[in-house]
Amino acid sequence: MITLDSLTKSYDDHLVVDGVSLELPSAGVTSIIGPNGAGKSTLLSMVSRLLGVDAGTVDLDGLDVHRAPSREVARRLAILRQDSHTPARITVRELVELGRHPHSKGRLTPACHAAVDAALARCDLADLDRRGLHELSGGQRQRAYVAMVLAQDTRYLLLDEPLNSLDLVHATALMQLLRTLSDEHGTSVVLVLHDINYASVHSDRIIAMRDGRVVRDGTPEEVITEEALSDVYGAPFRVHHLDGDRIAAYYR
Amino acid sequence: MTSLRGRTAAVTLGVAAAVVALLAVASLAVGAATLDWGAVLTDPEQLRLVTVSRIPRTAAVILAGAAMAVAGLIMQALTRNRYVAPTTAGTIDAAGLGVLVAVLLFAGASVMAKIGIALVFAFAGTALFLLLVERLRLREMIMVPLLGLVLGGIFRATTEMIAYRANLTQTVQVWMNGDFSGVIEGRYETLWLAGAAAAAAYLMAHHLTAAGMGREIATSVGLPYRATLAAGLGVASFATAVVVVTVGAIPFLGLIVPNVVTLLVGDNLRRALPVTALGGAALVLACDLIGRLVIHPYEIPVSSVVGVLGAGVLLALILRKGNRFARA
Numbered sequence: 001m002i003t004l005d006s007l008t009k010s011y012d013d014h015l016v017v018d019g020v021s022l023e024l025p026s027a028g029v030t031s032i033i034g035p036n037g038a039g040k041s042t043l044l045s046m047v048s049r050l051l052g053v054d055a056g057t058v059d060l061d062g063l064d065v066h067r068a069p070s071r072e073v074a075r076r077l078a079i080l081r082q083d084s085h086t087p088a089r090i091t092v093r094e095l096v097e098l099g100r101h102p103h104s105k106g107r108l109t110p111a112c113h114a115a116v117d118a119a120l121a122r123c124d125l126a127d128l129d130r131r132g133l134h135e136l137s138g139g140q141r142q143r144a145y146v147a148m149v150l151a152q153d154t155r156y157l158l159l160d161e162p163l164n165s166l167d168l169v170h171a172t173a174l175m176q177l178l179r180t181l182s183d184e185h186g187t188s189v190v191l192v193l194h195d196i197n198y199a200s201v202h203s204d205r206i207i208a209m210r211d212g213r214v215v216r217d218g219t220p221e222e223v224i225t226e227e228a229l230s231d232v233y234g235a236p237f238r239v240h241h242l243d244g245d246r247i248a249a250y251y252r
Numbered sequence: 253m254t255s256l257r258g259r260t261a262a263v264t265l266g267v268a269a270a271v272v273a274l275l276a277v278a279s280l281a282v283g284a285a286t287l288d289w290g291a292v293l294t295d296p297e298q299l300r301l302v303t304v305s306r307i308p309r310t311a312a313v314i315l316a317g318a319a320m321a322v323a324g325l326i327m328q329a330l331t332r333n334r335y336v337a338p339t340t341a342g343t344i345d346a347a348g349l350g351v352l353v354a355v356l357l358f359a360g361a362s363v364m365a366k367i368g369i370a371l372v373f374a375f376a377g378t379a380l381f382l383l384l385v386e387r388l389r390l391r392e393m394i395m396v397p398l399l400g401l402v403l404g405g406i407f408r409a410t411t412e413m414i415a416y417r418a419n420l421t422q423t424v425q426v427w428m429n430g431d432f433s434g435v436i437e438g439r440y441e442t443l444w445l446a447g448a449a450a451a452a453a454y455l456m457a458h459h460l461t462a463a464g465m466g467r468e469i470a471t472s473v474g475l476p477y478r479a480t481l482a483a484g485l486g487v488a489s490f491a492t493a494v495v496v497v498t499v500g501a502i503p504f505l506g507l508i509v510p511n512v513v514t515l516l517v518g519d520n521l522r523r524a525l526p527v528t529a530l531g532g533a534a535l536v537l538a539c540d541l542i543g544r545l546v547i548h549p550y551e552i553p554v555s556s557v558v559g560v561l562g563a564g565v566l567l568a569l570i571l572r573k574g575n576r577f578a579r580a
Contacts, residue, residue: 050468074474086465087332088519098462101473106458132518152473 001026002065002077002156002190007046007056009039016042018212019056026061026155029182029189031199033223034209035233040192041082041160043209047190048079048158060156074102077156078149082164085141086133092144093129096120099151112151119151122177138165146174150181157181159191163198171195175202200224201245208232220246261517261527268530272314275537279310282541284549304437312440313432313540313554314533316495316502319446321532322453322525323488324506325513327378329464329521330484331385334514335397337506338374338492342400344428344503345407346377347489347496351427352411356418363442363497370493377407378485430495430502430555432540439498446494450529453487457521460484464519502555504562505532511569535561 002024009017017039024030024047032040045051047058049065058065065073078099096119100112108116120126123143133141142165149157157178163171179202181187193199199206199220206223208216210232216223223229224246229237238249281287283306291298324337331341338344350373354366361369381400388395408428415424453460463470463480470477495502509531510524517523539557546552 048472050471069474070471070476071474074472079468079472081468086469087334088329088461088464089514090461090518090520094461094518094520095465098465098469098473101458101462101475106462148469149472 001061002047002188003059004043004047005057005059007043007058008054009042009046009051010054016212017046020209020212020214021056022207022214022217024156024188024190025205026188027182027186028204029179029202030191030205030207031203032190032192032207032209033194033196033199033232034215038209039212040209044079044158044160044190044192045081048077049073050079050081071102074152074154076154077158078152078154079158080145080149080160080162082161089132089134091130091132092125092136092147093120095133095144096125096129096147096151099148099153102152115151115153119147122150123147124173139167139170142166143170143174146177154187156188156190159189161192161194163193163195171198178202196224196229196248197245200248210234224248261523264513264516265527265530268527268534271534272530272537275534275541276310276314278541279313279537280306282544283309308437308440309432309435309540310537312435312443312499313536315440315443315447316430316432316499317505317532317534317536318529319443319450319491319532320495320502320505321509321528321535322450323491325510325521325525325528326453326460326484326488327506328510328514329460329519330481331382331396332464332466333393333396334511335393335507336400337510338488339501339503339507340397340400340404341381342377342404342407343374343381343489343492344496344501345404345411347371347374347493348424348428348501349373349377349407349411350493351497352415352420352424355420355423356414366497367442367445367494370497371490374489374493374496375486377403378489379482382481382485427496427500429553430500430558431551431553432499433551433553435499442494442498446491446498449487449491449494450525453484454522454525456480456483456487457525461519461521464521500553500555502536503559504566505535505558508562508565508569509535512565 004020004022006019006021007017008019020043034040046053060076063072096116097108100108100115104112120129123146125143125147133144146162162174166174175198178189182189203220206220207214208223215232216228224239226237226239229248240247240249285301287301288298292302327336327341328334347370350370351366354361354369358365381403384399385396411424415421459475459480462473462475463477467477510528513528513531514524517527536554539561540554543552543554543557
C-alpha cells in the first residue's frame with residue numbers, strides 16, 4: 001500500500017496539489033482522471049519521488065519514498081512519465097535493460113536477461129529489440145519505454161498518460177496488458193489517464209481530481225456517472241451502458 | 253539502418269585499434285633526428301632516442317587524445333547535448349585560469365599541485381556551466397554550448413587580464429595551445445592519470461549511460477542522479493586539467509570524435525567509450541604527425557593542426573544531409 005499524507009505542491013503562488021491524502025492499493029488497476037491542471041501528473045511525480053514535496057509524506061510499504069535510498073524504492077516502484085523521450089541513440093534492448101538497474105547495477109544476471117526478454121515479448125517488441133530508439137515510430141518508442149518499466153519488475157507500476165502517442169489498437173493492447181499484469185502478477189498499476197472511457201473499462205478504482213484535490217474516489221460505477229463527471233470536468237456528460245461497460249459521451 | 257548492431261561496434265573497434273597501432277609506429281619513426289630501426293638494439297644512442305623521446309611522445313599523444321575525446325563523450329552524454337565538450341562548456345578555459353592561479357599563488361608549484369588546482373577550477377567552471385544551463389529558459393540545442401562559449405570567454409579574458417598584469421602572457425599561451433614538441437621522458441608521465449580517468453569512465457559507463465537518459469528515467473531506476481552527474485563531470489574535468497597542465501589544450505577533439513563515433517556505434521557508453529578513446533588517440537597521432545612533417549625538421553603545434561582539421565570535420569558533420577544537428 002502506498003499512503004499519501006497531506007501532499008502539497010505549489011509553483012510560485014499557484015497551489016497545484018492541495019493537501020492530498022490517499023491510500024493507493026497494493027493490487028488492482030487505479031486510474032487518476034481530471035481536467036488539465038488538476039494536479040494529476042504532479043501528484044504522480046511526488047508519489048514516485050521525481051518531484052520533491054512542499055509538505056506531506058509518501059509511505060511505500062513502510063518506506064519513506066522521499067528519504068529512503070533511491071535504489072530501494074526502485075525495486076518496489078517504477079514510474080514512467082509522459083515526456084521521457086531521449087535523444088540518445090541506444091537500442092530498444094539497451095533501454096529495456098536499464099529497467100534492470102535497481103536489481104543488477106548494470107551487471108545483468110541470467111534472471112535479468114529473462115526479465116528483459118519477457119518485457120520485450122509482452123510489448124510486442126521481440127523483433128525490434130536491436131533497433132535504435134531513434135528509428136522507431138512514436139508508438140513503438142512508447143512501447144519500448146513501457147517495456148523498460150515492466151522489466152523493472154516492481155510491485156507498483158506508475159504511468160503518466162501512457163496512451164498518449166499510441167493509436168487506438170495499441171492503446172487498447174496496452175490497457176489489456178496492464179490489466180493482465182495486475183490480474184496475473186498482482187502488480188498494482190496506477191495511471192493518469194485522459195481518456196475516461198479507458199479508465200472506466202479497465203480500472204478497479206478511479207480517482208478524480210480537480211484544482212489539486214481529490215473530488216471523487218471509487219469504483220467505475222461510482223465515478224463514471226453523469227453527475228460525478230459533470231462535477232469533475234465542469235461540462236455536461238452522458239453515460240451509456242454498452243456490453244456491461246459504462247461509456248461516457250461528451251462529444252456534443 | 254542497422255548501425256547499432258554489436259558487430260558494427262566490434263568492427264569499428266578493431267579498425268580503430270589497427271589505425272592507432274599503425275599511426276603509433278609512424279609516430280615512433282618520425283622526428284628531427286633520423287631513426288635507424290635496425291640499430292635500435294645495438295646502438296645505445298638510437299635506443300636512447302627511442303626511449304627518451306619517441307616512446308614518451310607517442311604515449312603522450314595517445315593518452316592526451318584518448319582522454320580529451322572521452323571527456324567530450326562523457327559531457328555530451330550527461331548534458332544530453334551533442335555540442336557540449338571541454339572546449340564549449342568552459343572546462344578548458346577554467347582549467348587554464350586554474351593553472352595561472354597556481355603559478356601566481358604558489359610559485360614553483362609542483363606539477364601535481366598545478367593539476368590539483370586546475371582540476372578544482374575546471375570542475376567548478378563546468379559545474380557553474382551546468383547550473384546556468386539549468387536556469388536557461390530556452391534550452392535549445394544550440395543555446396547550451398553558446399552559453400558555455402560565453403562562460404569560457406569570461407574565464408579566458410580573466411586569465412589574460414591577470415596574465416598581462418603579471419607578465420605571464422606567453423606562459424599562458426603555452427598552456428592554451430597544445431604542443432607535444434616538449435615531451436620527453438620525465439615530462440609527460442602525469443598524462444597516465446588522464447588515461448586512468450578514461451579507464452575510470454569505462455567502469456562507470458553503465459551509470460553514465462543511464463544518467464544520460466535524463467533525470468527522471470535515471471531516478472526511476474534508482475540511480476543517484478546528482479552524484480553520477482558529479483562523478484562523470486569530475487572525471488571529464490580531471491582529464492582536461494591533466495592534459496592542459498601537461499601538454500596544453502587541444503581544441504575540437506572532445507567535440508568531433510564522440511560525435512563521429514556515436515554516429516557509428518550509438519550512445520551506449522560501454523560500447524562507444526573504447527572506440528572514442530581510440531578515435532581520439534588516432535586523430536591526435538595523425539595531427540601530431542602532420543605537424544611534425546609539413547615543415548620538417550621544425551614543427552607546427554598539434555593544436556593548430558587539430559584546429560584546422562577539426563573545423564573542417566565539424567562543418568562536414570553540420571552540413572551533412574539529414575544530420576541530427578539540424579534537429580533540436
